[in-house]
Amino acid sequence: MPTQINVNGAMHSVDVDDDTPLLWVLRDVVGLTGTKFGCGVALCGACTVHIDGVPRRSCITTVGSIGNASIRTIETLDANPIGKALQKAWLDLEVVQCGYCQSGQLMSAAALLAGNPKPSDADIDTVMSGNICRCGTYGRIRSAIKQAANQLGSSQESA
Amino acid sequence: MFSHRSVATAALLLLSTNVTLADSSGESLRAPKAFDSVRNRTERSVALFTEAGKVLQHPRCLNCHPVERQPTQGDDLHPHMPPVHGGPENRGTKELPCTSCHGPHNTATLGTGLKSIPGSDPWALAPASMAWQGFSLGEICAQLKDPARNGNRTLAQIEEHLAKDHLVGWAWHPGEGRTPAPGTQQIFGELIAAWIKTGAHCPKP
Numbered sequence: 001m002p003t004q005i006n007v008n009g010a011m012h013s014v015d016v017d018d019d020t021p022l023l024w025v026l027r028d029v030v031g032l033t034g035t036k037f038g039c040g041v042a043l044c045g046a047c048t049v050h051i052d053g054v055p056r057r058s059c060i061t062t063v064g065s066i067g068n069a070s071i072r073t074i075e076t077l078d079a080n081p082i083g084k085a086l087q088k089a090w091l092d093l094e095v096v097q098c099g100y101c102q103s104g105q106l107m108s109a110a111a112l113l114a115g116n117p118k119p120s121d122a123d124i125d126t127v128m129s130g131n132i133c134r135c136g137t138y139g140r141i142r143s144a145i146k147q148a149a150n151q152l153g154s155s156q157e158s159a
Numbered sequence: 160m161f162s163h164r165s166v167a168t169a170a171l172l173l174l175s176t177n178v179t180l181a182d183s184s185g186e187s188l189r190a191p192k193a194f195d196s197v198r199n200r201t202e203r204s205v206a207l208f209t210e211a212g213k214v215l216q217h218p219r220c221l222n223c224h225p226v227e228r229q230p231t232q233g234d235d236l237h238p239h240m241p242p243v244h245g246g247p248e249n250r251g252t253k254e255l256p257c258t259s260c261h262g263p264h265n266t267a268t269l270g271t272g273l274k275s276i277p278g279s280d281p282w283a284l285a286p287a288s289m290a291w292q293g294f295s296l297g298e299i300c301a302q303l304k305d306p307a308r309n310g311n312r313t314l315a316q317i318e319e320h321l322a323k324d325h326l327v328g329w330a331w332h333p334g335e336g337r338t339p340a341p342g343t344q345q346i347f348g349e350l351i352a353a354w355i356k357t358g359a360h361c362p363k364p
Binding site (some may be wrong): 019021037039040041042043045048054055056057059060061062065108111112114115116123126127129130 | 240241242243244252253254255256258259260262263264266267268269270271272273276
């Protein structure tokens with residue numbers, strides 16, 4: 001029997017086994033390939049999505065465990081001010097090198113700023129430690145998160 | 160038709176399978192009855208707790224009872240990867256909660272080298288006051304009895320917690336690729352109950 005899942009605000013009927021990893025469903029069934037397969041064991045963070053706002057590793061999240069929760073993927077990162085600010089900062093600072101891990105990095109960064117609008121370097125290091133970048137763009141990622149946080153803070157003050 | 164040799168081989172395979180199954184839970188855990196011969200009540204109490212200590216000091220339990228607010232992993236208690244923090248409520252930080260990776264059940268992985276991600280609902284680190292790593296069994300015993308450090312529990316509540324709590328019980332069902340705690344949660348609960356009944360005496364620190 002097909003499972004109904006809410007991805008980026010749209011309902012999808014997916015005819016897969018309950019123990020199918022969400023990552024497979026997003027990429028192969030729903031057709032959203034922005035979320036990447038990295039390690040497959042929840043260690044690298046490349047597959048990070050938001051489930052009801054909480055960052056989750058989709059490679060080890062079974063579709064049967066989702067229920068009515070809302071899934072948000074990198075494809076709708078720019079649907080809110082935090083995502084927009086992160087996109088701009090990522091481009092301004094040319095964070096990306098090979099880019100493979102970046103959708104996961106951005107989803108984790110978005111969750112970070114949603115919970116902590118003014119993160120310190122230590123806060124960023126702690127939260128982003130779950131996302132690995134083989135190109136070593138960590139310094140630029142940290143700077144971009146701080147730039148996005150500053151931009152969001154300035155827009156709130158001027159509003 | 161099976162030859163004698165194939166039957167013998169099958170029997171050997173079965174025997175080795177049984178040995179593997181018997182060894183899969185590591186060392187055994189003796190039930191309270193095994194300590195009936197200890198006539199001195201205080202010594203029996205200490206012996207019962209020492210037996211229960213095989214569980215309390217097992218890596219499946221110690222990994223989430225760290226002194227630092229970061230869990231460890233594996234039978235060698237190596238640092239958790241990624242290097243997460245317990246956070247204010249022992250369930251990770253708001254931005255990187257334990258539930259980012261640990262779901263309500265153990266989950267098989269797609270990768271190699273790590274067969275499953277452990278899970279239980281809830282998944283949490285023990286509070287700082289309940290740190291066990293590096294503690295002697297006597298020190299853990301004293302901590303378990305101290306309401307200031309044990310979550311303000313009575314001994315009856317400690318027994319209930321250890322014998323029935325879901326997350327404690329995970330130690331015997333840790334998912335593929337991990338050694339379970341010895342024995343069963345039932346025997347462990349019986350040991351704790353018998354320890355309390357005999358005066359809840361602790362080993363020397």
